[in-house]
Amino acid sequence: MAKQEVFGKKPLQILEKIRENLERLNEKIEVMIELQKHTKKDVQMLPEAPLDVMTLLSMPDHLRKTAMTVCRLGRATAEEIAQQTHRARAVESAYLNQLVIMGYLKKERKGRKAYFYVDRESQG
Amino acid sequence: MGKIITVHSYKGGTGKTLLSLNLAVTLVKRGKKVCLLDLDFRAPSLSTILKIEKAEGWLNDYLNGTCGIEKVLINLSERFQNKGELFVGLANPATEAIRDISAKDRKWEMRALGRLLTLRNSLLGERGFDYLIFDTSPGLQYSSINAIVGADLVIVATTLDRSDVDGTRRMLNELYDLFEKKTEIVLNKAFLDVSSKSKREEVQAKFQEIYGAPLLGVIPCFCDVLRAEGNIVFVQERPEHPLTKILDEIADKIDNMP
Numbered sequence: 001m002a003k004q005e006v007f008g009k010k011p012l013q014i015l016e017k018i019r020e021n022l023e024r025l026n027e028k029i030e031v032m033i034e035l036q037k038h039t040k041k042d043v044q045m046l047p048e049a050p051l052d053v054m055t056l057l058s059m060p061d062h063l064r065k066t067a068m069t070v071c072r073l074g075r076a077t078a079e080e081i082a083q084q085t086h087r088a089r090a091v092e093s094a095y096l097n098q099l100v101i102m103g104y105l106k107k108e109r110k111g112r113k114a115y116f117y118v119d120r121e122s123q124g
Numbered sequence: 125m126g127k128i129i130t131v132h133s134y135k136g137g138t139g140k141t142l143l144s145l146n147l148a149v150t151l152v153k154r155g156k157k158v159c160l161l162d163l164d165f166r167a168p169s170l171s172t173i174l175k176i177e178k179a180e181g182w183l184n185d186y187l188n189g190t191c192g193i194e195k196v197l198i199n200l201s202e203r204f205q206n207k208g209e210l211f212v213g214l215a216n217p218a219t220e221a222i223r224d225i226s227a228k229d230r231k232w233e234m235r236a237l238g239r240l241l242t243l244r245n246s247l248l249g250e251r252g253f254d255y256l257i258f259d260t261s262p263g264l265q266y267s268s269i270n271a272i273v274g275a276d277l278v279i280v281a282t283t284l285d286r287s288d289v290d291g292t293r294r295m296l297n298e299l300y301d302l303f304e305k306k307t308e309i310v311l312n313k314a315f316l317d318v319s320s321k322s323k324r325e326e327v328q329a330k331f332q333e334i335y336g337a338p339l340l341g342v343i344p345c346f347c348d349v350l351r352a353e354g355n356i357v358f359v360q361e362r363p364e365h366p367l368t369k370i371l372d373e374i375a376d377k378i379d380n381m382p
Contacts, residue, residue, distance in 0.1 A: 040176060050234040053269040064302065068273065071241060120238045 020112060027114070030094040031101070049103040053116050070105060075117040103110040125184070126157075126248040129378070130258040130275035134291030138281040139312040139343070141169050144259035146359045147279075148210060150375040153359065155207035156254040159197065159247055163264075163271050164261045165225040168215035172203070173354050174200070182216035185226055187236040195245055200205065204360060227267070237270045244274070263291075277381065278307045279340060284314055289334065296337055306381075308340035310374070318342045341374040343367065374375055 049055065051071070056064055069084045070076060078093035085092060096116045099105040106119040131144045141164070154188040161183060162170035171177070180196035193213070201209040216222075228236075247253045258275065261266035272278055278300055282292045292309070300307040311331060318324045324342065331339045346367055351357065359368045 051233045052230045052234040053237060053266065053273055056273070057269070057299070061302070065304070068303065071237065071273065074241075079130065118234070118238065120235045120326075 023112070026090075027093055027097060030090050031097040033094065051104040053103065063095055063099060066092060067099055067104060070096070070099075070116055071118060075115050077113050077115055081116070125244075126252075126254040126256065127276045127378075127381075128244060128248070128256045128258065128274055129277045129279060130260060130268075130271040131279045131281060132260045132272060133262045133281040133288075134295055135263045135283075135285070135288045136167070136254070138262070138283050138288065140164075140262070140281045141173065141259050141382075142349070142354075143279070143281050143310060143312065143343075144257050145170065145173065145357060146371050146376060147378075148255070148257050149204060149357055150359045150368075151255055152201075152204060152206045152208040152210045154375060154379065156379075157209045157252060158255045158257065158355075159211045159213065159225070159253045160257045160259065161213040162215040163258050163267050164344075165215045165267050166222060166261045166265065168217040169354075170212060171214045171217050173357075174213060176211065176212075179214050179216075182220050182221065183213045184216045186213070187225075187239055189235065189239065193243065204357075206360075209252075227268075233266045233270065236267070237273060240270050240274045253333065264295075269299070272305060273303055275305060277378070278305045280307060280337075281310050281312050283312055284316075288363045293335060294334055300337075307337050309335050310335050310340050313341045313345040313351055314342050315345055316342060317343065340377060341370055343370055 036091070039104050051067060056067055056071075059067060065085055065087075066081060069081050073080060073084070078089050078096055081096065082089040082092040096105065097107070100107045100116070108115045108117070128145075131140045131147075133140050141162075144160060148158045151158045160170070162168055163183065164170075165184065171179075176198065179196065179198060181191040183196055185191040186193050186196050196213040197211045198214070199209070199211050201211075204210050208250055243256060249258055258271040260271045262268070262313070280292055280300075282288050296307060309331065311327075316323075316326055316327055327342055328339050344366070346365075348365075349367060352358070356362070358365055359371050
């Protein structure tokens with residue numbers, strides 16, 4: 001019985017790992033698709049850019065909605081943001097990752113979940 | 125959970141502070157727990173109107189991160205003796221404090237936005253306030269836009285002055301709409317006949333068309349309000365004054381908003 005558990009666990013762990021990697025790959029593909037959709041002018045790298053209200057005002061509408069929701073919630077997953085904006089989780093995931101690339105948001109992984117937040121303390 | 129109301133305007137002198145304070149007291153009279161915060165850091169006036177010279181902490185300190193909001197709030201419930209409760213948070217009127225806050229950079233403003241947004245949980249959530257009212261500076265000031273971002277409802281005080289009407293329309297399209305904020309107009313100092321229901325509906329329809337936003341109320345130009353020189357909280361001291369009745373109607377509409 002003990003032997004079966006040892007042998008039985010390994011494939012499960014491997015499958016779990018494959019699933020995690022596929023999810024990350026999926027997120028990256030979503031970002032690439034969104035980057036292509038909105039062309040490069042919307043997505044410029046600004047290292048340590050402060051997400052202040054003037055920045056929010058100058059953002060394209062689709063990103064402003066996501067950024068404002070993160071501001072309001074403080075820290076949230078793509079799923080939680082999607083519930084607020086009534087857009088698809090995959091779409092929010094792409095926008096959130098764009099905002100991370102642009103330097104406005106930070107992303108932190110906890111297990112299988114990715115949390116997005118505004119890092120107000122470390123900037124400046 | 126309660127609501128955050130931001131009172132804003134395009135131009136100065138439109139009556140934001142008068143509206144904020146009288147609306148706050150009207151809601152308190154209706155048994156609500158209200159917190160009025162003066163975010164007009166460029167020209168603080170609530171401390172003068174309420175004749176409060178010293179505070180344990182100012183809102184400037186709270187946004188600077190040097191004190192908690194509990195040090196800023198002053199309980200005025202006994203002074204106004206109504207069914208509800210009234211707390212205020214004041215902007216520091218000292219010239220040095222005004223200069224200091226005018227020189228803040230974008231990163232500070234970003235943190236200030238964060239601290240303002242946390243008031244939803246701390247005041248509406250934990251302390252059970254029904255309403256948080258932000259009185260702001262006119263125009264596109266950082267502190268005012270922060271307050272707009274944090275609001276559930278933006279009340280725009282405007283007059284019939286042409287430049288004010290144009291500026292308000294621009295802000296409706298280029299500011300409040302971009303942040304997807306529920307916005308209502310209060311037309312103040314108006315020389316319009318709103319004595320009957322049909323006249324009020326006529327004015328309502330006309331201004332709804334001009335602004336493309338609903339009209340929350342029309343406050344005629346009252347000479348006795350001007351004569352009072354900011355020394356009277358009208359809705360408290362003059363319960364029979366027409367201004368008190370108009371504010372009551374406005375509060376009623378706000379109270380019944382989803």
